[in-house]
Amino acid sequence: MKMVLMAAMGGAIGAAGRYLVGVGALRFIGTGFPWGTLIVNVVGCLLMGLMIEAIALRYSVSNEVRTFLATGVLGGFTTFSAFSLDFAVLMERKTEGLAALYLGASVGLSILALFAGLYIARVILQ
Numbered sequence: 571m572k573m574v575l576m577a578a579m580g581g582a583i584g585a586a587g588r589y590l591v592g593v594g595a596l597r598f599i600g601t602g603f604p605w606g607t608l609i610v611n612v613v614g615c616l617l618m619g620l621m622i623e624a625i626a627l628r629y630s631v632s633n634e635v636r637t638f639l640a641t642g643v644l645g646g647f648t649t650f651s652a653f654s655l656d657f658a659v660l661m662e663r664k665t666e667g668l669a670a671l672y673l674g675a676s677v678g679l680s681i682l683a684l685f686a687g688l689y690i691a692r693v694i695l696q
Contacts, residue, residue: 572634573633573634573637576634576635576637576638576641576642577637577638577641577642577645578642579638579642580637580638580639580641580642580643580644580645580646581641581642581643581645581646582642582646583642583643583646584642584643584644584645584646584647584648585646585647586646587610587643587646587647588606588610588646588647588648591606591609591610591613592606592607592610593606594606595609610647610648610650611648611650611651613647613648614644614647614648614650614651615648615650615651615654617644617647617651618640618644618651618652618654618655619654619655619658621639621640621644622640622655640652640655653676656672657669657672657673660672
């Protein structure tokens with residue numbers, strides 16, 4: 571239960587940050603492109619890489635702190651950072667085939683699932 575609370579607390583912070591970046595991007599850059607999403611995905615991945623490598627090379631942190639930061643804060647900020655970390659781990663393990671399968675399945679199936687959800691909702695709600 572403690573780990574769930576750590577993830578939830580961090581997630582609230584990350585989600586609030588994502589919201590603020592999205593609102594800021596709309597206000598300062600405009601609506602012609604999903605800048606807010608792109609910004610949080612790229613920044614979240616950069617922060618995930620920095621944090622995971624810093625933890626691996628220099629800092630010893632508890633599972634609670636790692637859960638709070640990686641799963642919570644960065645997961646709430648962008649789930650793309652967790653996806654990117656999973657992909658990187660598969661690549662570093664020299665399982666390129668699995669990494670490619672994960673990449674294709676994650677992106678392709680997620681987009682298909684989104685369209686399936688749109689279709690199902692339209693059929694049910696009309």
